[in-house]
Amino acid sequence: MNRILPLLFALVLSLTHLSAQQSAIAGRTSDSTSGQHLPFVSITVSSNGTDPIANGFSKEDGSFSIIVPAAGDYMVEFSAVGYNVKTMKCVTGSRLVAQLVILPKDLSAVTVTAQKKLVEMRPGMLVYNAAADLGNKGGTAADVLRKAPVLNVDAQGNVSMRGSSNLRILVNGKYSGQIARSAADALNMMPADMIQSVEIITTPSAKYDAEEAAGVINIITKKSRKDFTGALEVVAGNMEQVINPRIAASRDKWSIAFNGHIHRYRTKEASVFSRTVTENGAPGTELNQSMERDNTAPHGSGDLSLTFTPDSLTEWSFGSNFWFGRWPDTRSIVTTSLDAMANITEHYIQRVNSSERYLGADFNLGYTRKSRRPGQQLSLLAQYSPGRNRMPYDITLSDKDQLSLYAEINSNRTSNQEWTFQADQVWPLGKKGIYILDAGLKMISRNARNRYKVTADEAPTGDAYVPVPSRSDLFVYGQDVYSAYSVLKFDPAGRFYAEAGLRMERTSIDGRLEASGTRFSNGFTNLIPTATVSMKINEDQHMALSYTQRLTRPYVFDLNPNANASDPKNIEVGNPGLRPETTHQGELTYSINQSGRFFINTALFARVTSNAMIDLTQTAPDGVSTTRMENMASNRIAGLNTSYSFTLTPEFGINGNVNISYLDYSSNELRLFNEGWAGDISANASYRLPKRYTVQLFGKYDTRTIELQGRESGTYYYSAAVKKDLSRPRITLTFATVNPLTPFIAQDEWLSGTNFYSVAANRYYTRAFKLTVNWEFGKLFEAKAAKRVSNDDINDGTKK
Missing domain, CATH: 2.60.40.10 (Immunoglobulins)
Structure with a gap:
C-alpha cells in the first residue's frame, strides 16, 4: 500500500x-x-x-x-x-x-461571419432567402414577397408576376386552402418569421399543376435540426399587433414543429368615384360617390408538422394547418346621381355592415422512400382541406335626415371540401444516371355549397323585411381534375442541361341552382408541353431558354351567381358559364454570379393568352354597373425583367428588381382595345453597424397597371428598419416604419366601356410604425448533444 x-x-x-x-x-x-x-x-x-x-x-x-x-x-x-x-x-x-x-x-462562441446571399439562382427558379433579410422581422408574407425578385405586391397584398396575377402559391410544395380562399388575406396572416426562403418559378415544368398562368411561388418555412428550439415574436404598432409563437423539437427519428399566429390587422381606405353614362357619344347621367372604410380584422392561424424517419431512406410526415378569423368590410358611402342637365335626381347615405367569418384547415399525410441508388425516389401525398365561411352583409340607405329609404340583408353561407391524392416517382436512367425520368399521377376533387338568401325592406320604417326569391338559392358546385405527367431530364454534370415534359389534365365540372332548377356541366382535356435548355458559359455565367403552356381555371367564387349588391350602384356577380383560359409562355434568361458578391439575372419573356378571363364592367342606362368575369378577350405581354444583388462590402449589400412590360389587350366582341408600357423598380439595402446594429432600407415604385378597360396610376412603397441583436438573452429588437413621410398612398383608376367612362381617386392609409421583439429561447434548454445518425439525405419534398 x-x-x-x-x-x-x-x-x-x-x-x-x-x-x-x-x-x-x-x-x-x-x-x-x-x-x-x-x-x-x-x-x-x-x-x-x-x-x-x-x-x-x-x-x-x-x-x-x-x-x-x-x-x-x-x-x-x-x-x-x-x-x-x-x-x-x-x-x-x-x-x-x-x-x-x-x-x-x-464558452464564448466563435461565429463564422457568413452573410448568406439574398437572391440565388437554381435550375429553373430564383430563390429569395427571406430569413437573411432583417427588414422582414415583424412583417407578414406579403412583406416578404414584396422584396422577392420578379414579384409585385400592391398595397392590399395582391401578388402579380410580370403583369399577371394568375399565380400558383404553394407552402412547402403543397397546396394551401387558406391561400386559395384569398391569397391577399392569407399572406397577411402568415408571419414573416416562419419563412426561410421563397422560390419563384417563372416557367414551371410539367411536374407542376398546369393551373395559374404566370408561374409558381413556393414558400419554404423554417425547419429545426436541434433537439429543442423555440421563438416568441411580439409586434406592437399603430396598424397591427401580432403574437407569433414557434416551437420545434427533434429526438432520434422524430421531429415536431408548431407555428402560431395571432394577428390584429387594421385597414383604412377612402375614395372618390365618378361615372358618366354616355348617350350617342354625349355625356348623360352622372354618378358621384365618396367612400370611407376603417376596419380591424382579428384572425389567426396555426401550423403543426410531425416527421418520422425510421431509417436513412424513409420518411413519413403529417401536417395540419388551420385558420380562423373575422374580416370586416364596414363602410360608409355617400351617393349622388345627376341627370344630363346636372340636376340632382338621387342623394342618399349608404351604410354597409359586412363581416366574413371563416374557419378552415388542411390535413396532409406524406410518405417518401429513397432507393439505395442515388436519385431514385418515390413520394406519396394525401391531403384533405375542409372549410366554411359566412359572408353576410346588410345595407341601409337613408336620406340627409336619416330617414330609411331602403334596407337589405344577404345571408351568405359557404362550405367546401377538397381531396388531393398524388404520387411522384424519380428514376435515374443508364449507368451514369445522366438521364432522369420524373413521372406522376394526381387527382383533385373539389365540392362547394353556397346558400344565400336576400331579404329587403322598401318601407321607410325599416321593420318589414320581405324575402326576394329571385336572389335566393342554393348553389352546388363540383370539380374533379385528373392529371398525369412525365419529364425527361438530361444532366451530364457539364455545360449543358435539358428537360422536356408533357402533362395531361382532364377536368370535369358540374353545378346546379336548386331553387331555379338550373344545371350546367362541362369537361375538357388539356395537354401541357414544357421544355428547358440551359448552358453553362463558364463558372459564373449561365443562359437558359424555356417554354411552357399554362392553364387558369375559374374558382368557385368566380362562378357563384350570388350577386353582391352591398353597393346597389356597383353590383358584382359570378358567371357559371366561365371557361378556363390557356397561356403560351416563353423565356430567355442570362445570369452572372461572381463568388456570391455580384449577381444579376436578366430575362426576356413573352406571354400570349387566348380566351382570357377578364373582369368586365358593363353599365345600364340607369347608371347601375355590373361586374363579372367573361371569356371575351386575348392579351399579349412582352417584357424585360432584371433581378440583382450586390455585396459591396462584408457589411453592406443591396438587391432589387427592374421590370418593363408592354401589354396589349383586345376584345373584338366588345370592340375594346388597350395597350401600353408598364414597369416597376425596387431596391433593398442592408448595412451592418458595430455593436450588433443593422440598418435596412427598402423602396419600390410602380409606374402603372394596364387592363382591357382602363388603367391604374403608379404607386410607391418604402420602409426602413433598425435591428439590435442581444446575445444574452438571445433577443432581437427591430423598429420599422412604412411610408413614414406620407399618411396615405394615392392611386387613381380610369375605366371605360362602350357607353360609360369613370374615374376613381383612391387613398390607402399605410403609414405604420412598429416595434418587434423576437426571443429565441431554445438555446436555454439545449442538452449536450449526443453522437447520433443524422438523416440529412431525406428530401422534404421542397427541394428541386
Whole structure:
C-alpha cells in the first residue's frame, strides 16, 4: 500500500503536467445572419497562418474543441459550403482552456461571419432567402414577397408576376386552402418569421399543376435540426399587433414543429368615384360617390408538422394547418346621381355592415422512400382541406335626415371540401444516371355549397323585411381534375442541361341552382408541353431558354351567381358559364454570379393568352354597373425583367428588381382595345453597424397597371428598419416604419366601356410604425448533444 500511493501520486502529477503542456481551442460556429448553429464546418489551426498544426470539424450543434500543443496565439480558419472562408486570430491560455473544456456550453462562441446571399439562382427558379433579410422581422408574407425578385405586391397584398396575377402559391410544395380562399388575406396572416426562403418559378415544368398562368411561388418555412428550439415574436404598432409563437423539437427519428399566429390587422381606405353614362357619344347621367372604410380584422392561424424517419431512406410526415378569423368590410358611402342637365335626381347615405367569418384547415399525410441508388425516389401525398365561411352583409340607405329609404340583408353561407391524392416517382436512367425520368399521377376533387338568401325592406320604417326569391338559392358546385405527367431530364454534370415534359389534365365540372332548377356541366382535356435548355458559359455565367403552356381555371367564387349588391350602384356577380383560359409562355434568361458578391439575372419573356378571363364592367342606362368575369378577350405581354444583388462590402449589400412590360389587350366582341408600357423598380439595402446594429432600407415604385378597360396610376412603397441583436438573452429588437413621410398612398383608376367612362381617386392609409421583439429561447434548454445518425439525405419534398 505504501508503494502504491506514491505511484498514484506520481501518475497524477504526470497527467497534470501533460495537460498543462496541451491546450484547446473551443467554441461554436453559427450563421451570422440567422444565428443558427452550423454543423460540419471545416476548421484548420495554424501557428503562422500557413502551416497547419491541427484540424477538425464542428459538431451537429456547432460546437468544436481542437487540441493544440500549447497555449498561445493561433490563426483559425473556418470553411463551409455556401459560406465565405473566415480566418480569426485566437489567443489561448491554460486557465481559460481548462474552463472551456469543462463547461463547453459556457464558452464564448466563435461565429463564422457568413452573410448568406439574398437572391440565388437554381435550375429553373430564383430563390429569395427571406430569413437573411432583417427588414422582414415583424412583417407578414406579403412583406416578404414584396422584396422577392420578379414579384409585385400592391398595397392590399395582391401578388402579380410580370403583369399577371394568375399565380400558383404553394407552402412547402403543397397546396394551401387558406391561400386559395384569398391569397391577399392569407399572406397577411402568415408571419414573416416562419419563412426561410421563397422560390419563384417563372416557367414551371410539367411536374407542376398546369393551373395559374404566370408561374409558381413556393414558400419554404423554417425547419429545426436541434433537439429543442423555440421563438416568441411580439409586434406592437399603430396598424397591427401580432403574437407569433414557434416551437420545434427533434429526438432520434422524430421531429415536431408548431407555428402560431395571432394577428390584429387594421385597414383604412377612402375614395372618390365618378361615372358618366354616355348617350350617342354625349355625356348623360352622372354618378358621384365618396367612400370611407376603417376596419380591424382579428384572425389567426396555426401550423403543426410531425416527421418520422425510421431509417436513412424513409420518411413519413403529417401536417395540419388551420385558420380562423373575422374580416370586416364596414363602410360608409355617400351617393349622388345627376341627370344630363346636372340636376340632382338621387342623394342618399349608404351604410354597409359586412363581416366574413371563416374557419378552415388542411390535413396532409406524406410518405417518401429513397432507393439505395442515388436519385431514385418515390413520394406519396394525401391531403384533405375542409372549410366554411359566412359572408353576410346588410345595407341601409337613408336620406340627409336619416330617414330609411331602403334596407337589405344577404345571408351568405359557404362550405367546401377538397381531396388531393398524388404520387411522384424519380428514376435515374443508364449507368451514369445522366438521364432522369420524373413521372406522376394526381387527382383533385373539389365540392362547394353556397346558400344565400336576400331579404329587403322598401318601407321607410325599416321593420318589414320581405324575402326576394329571385336572389335566393342554393348553389352546388363540383370539380374533379385528373392529371398525369412525365419529364425527361438530361444532366451530364457539364455545360449543358435539358428537360422536356408533357402533362395531361382532364377536368370535369358540374353545378346546379336548386331553387331555379338550373344545371350546367362541362369537361375538357388539356395537354401541357414544357421544355428547358440551359448552358453553362463558364463558372459564373449561365443562359437558359424555356417554354411552357399554362392553364387558369375559374374558382368557385368566380362562378357563384350570388350577386353582391352591398353597393346597389356597383353590383358584382359570378358567371357559371366561365371557361378556363390557356397561356403560351416563353423565356430567355442570362445570369452572372461572381463568388456570391455580384449577381444579376436578366430575362426576356413573352406571354400570349387566348380566351382570357377578364373582369368586365358593363353599365345600364340607369347608371347601375355590373361586374363579372367573361371569356371575351386575348392579351399579349412582352417584357424585360432584371433581378440583382450586390455585396459591396462584408457589411453592406443591396438587391432589387427592374421590370418593363408592354401589354396589349383586345376584345373584338366588345370592340375594346388597350395597350401600353408598364414597369416597376425596387431596391433593398442592408448595412451592418458595430455593436450588433443593422440598418435596412427598402423602396419600390410602380409606374402603372394596364387592363382591357382602363388603367391604374403608379404607386410607391418604402420602409426602413433598425435591428439590435442581444446575445444574452438571445433577443432581437427591430423598429420599422412604412411610408413614414406620407399618411396615405394615392392611386387613381380610369375605366371605360362602350357607353360609360369613370374615374376613381383612391387613398390607402399605410403609414405604420412598429416595434418587434423576437426571443429565441431554445438555446436555454439545449442538452449536450449526443453522437447520433443524422438523416440529412431525406428530401422534404421542397427541394428541386
